Amino acid sequence: MWLGNAYQWAGETRSVNMGKGGFEFAAVLQVPLSLSHHGYYYCDLYAGLLV
Structure with missing residues (x-):
């Protein structure tokens, strides 16, 4: 996580x-609305960079 x-x-x-x-x-x-429209996009986009 x-x-x-x-x-x-x-x-x-x-x-x-x-x-x-x-x-x-x-x-x-x-x-929840903010996360679904913005937060999840960026978390998914950059999650691979946070090793």
Whole structure:
């Protein structure tokens, strides 16, 4: 699993809203849609490079 050695939660979909410095990241309800349209594409595209 990508980042599995660094983060225990790697591979799990985020279940809480998060932000930093007054900037809110994608709302938890939008995460699955965002991943399906963007994240999975790039993870699949570059997964072979992360050895």
